[in-house]
Amino acid sequence: MTNNFELRHVHVTRYMMPLREGGSLPALAEADDDFKYVLKFKGAGHGPKALIAELIGGQIAKALNLQLPELVFAHLDEAFGRTEADEEIQDLLQGSQGLNLALHFLSGAITFDPAVTTIDETLASKIVWLDAFITNVDRTFKNTNMLMWHKELWLIDHGACLYFHHSWSNWEQSAKSPFKLIKDHVLLPQASKIKTIDAEFKAILTPEIIRDIVNSIPEAWLQREDIDSSPNAIREVYYNFLVTRLDHSEIFVNEIEHARS
Structure with a gap:
């Protein structure tokens, strides 16, 4: 069933840097559409529950015509992150293979x-x-x-x-x-x-x-x-x-x- 709440799917191509302000270690990443995203990982702290909260909260804000960056489903493939030197980040990436959530990065915000x-x-x-x-x-x-x-x-x-x-x-x-x-x-x-x-x-x-x-x-x-x-x-x-x-x-x-x- 199609509706206004379907999200685009992107594949993450490059892990750029961790954004350590968040307790769940979100990251700045690049996807195959050449846009940058703030990536939220299903392998972080509260796992998929945090992504569900992010999704539902964002979708409700969108329905109410409040401004928020575009939400997308972000795929991490199996090989992603193997070259990451930081062990904590490598574990996070390995534990987040498959479907994650990302927000369009607002450059200069x-x-x-x-x-x-x-x-x-x-x-x-x-x-x-x-x-x-x-x-x-x-x-x-x-x-x-x-x-x-x-x-x-x-x-x-x-x-x-x-x-x-x-x-x-x-x-x-x-x-x-x-x-x-x-x-x-x-x-x-x-x-x-x-x-x-x-x-x-x-x-x-x-x-x-x-x-x-x-x-x-x-x-x-x-x-x-x-x-x-x-x-x-x-x-x-x-x-x-x-x-x-x-x-x-x-x-x-x-x-x-x-x-x-």
């Missing part, structure tokens, strides 16, 4: 600094709403996970969202949580239009769109040894989590307003 750039209330509200919805623990003053590129704000790095999937128990309870960590969001002071954005975004994120986004998760990333569930059953939990959270958005919207006050 700089990290968003709230002391330098003020974001308008509507855009700030959109981003705070998104991060409360997907339970994104990043996007704080310590780690803004946003870039300024060509005078526009771009969102990056959603690998820490949907943290319910690390324990995989009580997803219903997690779906209805207020997400108290929103109090640390770097854009919270400007997010004065949350209720308006809530109505707008709930109209955009139909169950059909959520279904298409969840269906874009590759089956290879849904083979989990820690739970006894099929890939389709795991997809269904992601779908139900997102739809339930959307249906009860007043819970996290009220938490945002409480944190702002």
Whole structure:
């Protein structure tokens, strides 16, 4: 089935350098389309779960017309990384053969600094709403996970969202949580239009769109040894989590307003 959430596939041709800012050792790499990408590895820390979070968070941001670099599925072949001198990186590359995820590299982009750039209330509200919805623990003053590129704000790095999937128990309870960590969001002071954005975004994120986004998760990333569930059953939990959270958005919207006050 084709939909707007299908990603291009690229094959990684050159490992350029590690980007050691991230705990999961992402890397700058080049692919067979001659573009550079920030490559996220399935063999890193939280494994495919971080890639699923990155994929779902990015696809939802895309559906809401927020700016983020293009996401692509990035293939690493068997021989890749054998000449890498750093043993840690070689292990990471060997453990990430097959399908990974990458974001288009925004050359010349700089990290968003709230002391330098003020974001308008509507855009700030959109981003705070998104991060409360997907339970994104990043996007704080310590780690803004946003870039300024060509005078526009771009969102990056959603690998820490949907943290319910690390324990995989009580997803219903997690779906209805207020997400108290929103109090640390770097854009919270400007997010004065949350209720308006809530109505707008709930109209955009139909169950059909959520279904298409969840269906874009590759089956290879849904083979989990820690739970006894099929890939389709795991997809269904992601779908139900997102739809339930959307249906009860007043819970996290009220938490945002409480944190702002």
